[in-house]
Amino acid sequence: MASPISVYRALNLPLGVVPPLRTPRTRIELSPGNFYSPITLRENQSRGARVIINNNAAQAATVNFSGLAFSVLPGEIVSFMVGENGLWQKETLTVDLLMVYSDVARNSLGQAAIEARNIEALGLINDALENSGANFRVRLVGLKELVQPADWTSLNIILPQLRTNPDIMAWRDAARADAVHYMTLGTPPECGLAYFNTVPSAFNMVASVVITNTCGTSATRHEFGHNMGIHHGDEQPTPIWARGDAITRTIVAGNAIPFYSTPHRFTPDLGIPMGAVDSVDAVRMMNINSPIVAAFR
Numbered sequence: 001m002a003s004p005i006s007v008y009r010a011l012n013l014p015l016g017v018v019p020p021l022r023t024p025r026t027r028i029e030l031s032p033g034n035f036y037s038p039i040t041l042r043e044n045q046s047r048g049a050r051v052i053i054n055n056n057a058a059q060a061a062t063v064n065f066s067g068l069a070f071s072v073l074p075g076e077i078v079s080f081m082v083g084e085n086g087l088w089q090k091e092t093l094t095v096d097l098l099m100v101y102s103d104v105a106r107n108s109l110g111q112a113a114i115e116a117r118n119i120e121a122l123g124l125i126n127d128a129l130e131n132s133g134a135n136f137r138v139r140l141v142g143l144k145e146l147v148q149p150a151d152w153t154s155l156n157i158i159l160p161q162l163r164t165n166p167d168i169m170a171w172r173d174a175a176r177a178d179a180v181h182y183m184t185l186g187t188p189p190e191c192g193l194a195y196f197n198t199v200p201s202a203f204n205m206v207a208s209v210v211i212t213n214t215c216g217t218s219a220t221r222h223e224f225g226h227n228m229g230i231h232h233g234d235e236q237p238t239p240i241w242a243r244g245d246a247i248t249r250t251i252v253a254g255n256a257i258p259f260y261s262t263p264h265r266f267t268p269d270l271g272i273p274m275g276a277v278d279s280v281d282a283v284r285m286m287n288i289n290s291p292i293v294a295a296f297r
Contacts, residue, residue: 010036010061021045027052030061038062038069041080041088049082050091052130077126077137093136093294097122098177100168102148102184105211111145117211118143118183121220124258128221128251132260132274132283136290138224142175144168148184155193155208158182162206176297179205179227181220186210194223196231198242200289202296218255225252225260229289230282233261241278242285248274252282260286 004023010016010030017040018026028039028051035057043066055061055072063070063080065088072078079091099118106114125138146167152158162168162182172180191214194207207223209215225244231237233246233253244253245261252260259265261275262283275281 009034010039013039016040018042018051021049021051024048025050025052027054030055030057032057035059035061038064041065043088044086045082045088047082047084047086050079051081052077052079073139075139075141077139079130079137091135093290095136095138095290095294096141096176096178096297097138097181098142098144098168098172098175098179099140099181099183100142100144100146100171101182102146102152104148104185105183106145108185109211114183114211115143117217118181121181121183121209121217124218125221125224128258128260131258131265132262133264134260134283134290135287136294138179141177142171144171146182152184155186155190155210158184158208159193159195159206162208163203172297178202178293178296179224180207181224182206182208183220184208184210186212186215188212188214191215191219192223194226196226196229196237197289198229198231198237198239198285200229200292200296205293205296218251218258221251221258222255225282225286228286228293230260230285233280239285241275241281243280244282245275245280248272250274250282 005025006023007027011034016036053072054077061072081091083089101114192209195204207227209219230252231243233244244250246253249256250259250261259274260282261280263273263275263277265274
């Protein structure tokens, strides 16, 4: 179930100090015309309280608490939480993502539209990670257009080539991207394809999705789940719990709701758990893999 949230603009915080927390979640928004640093978190807040720093500004912001200082880079979403000891702690890691779209997609939709689809897809990933209680968020570190090779005629052909294409490799190295996402035109019924990385692999941390009249931007969060080690709900992976929940149709098991499977979240309508302990728990798998993935580059 979603918890209440308070939202503040950075410039509206007196001297950058976050007010006493009134809701379980508080989000601080920073942007080019709304920037203030440092942001200071008040001490003696309730255990479990969270402050989310969403930095859409062009420069890094500093977050201070308990004599410590943490940098939140441009494009990062970083969550801080009051632990059981009553002290603030950094709650989330950051996985850096390079997003690439084809010239074919741009010719069909226009540059503004195809780039907007990529940004929307990224937002859906981060919304799902927040909803599900994952210990990381995804930051966009590059948005590039690729002249698609003529022989890239299906996702089965495209996916392995994403790992070695010279342009993509150069962009990935320059941006220090942990993962790569590719968007192009396609034909139904395929919407996306990705490598299953139950054991994290920098080489295989790539996914591709297509644009059709039946494939929306939510396909990206599904394929990203595969990259983070999650299998479909009807599969028997090792470990067995690294899969989506077929009952509630979480992201990697039908993609009907904006949650990755976890026994610690419940459907808003009927209160059904979105997973089962030691049986269906995508978030557990992703939380194990995220420190490795975040350190790829």
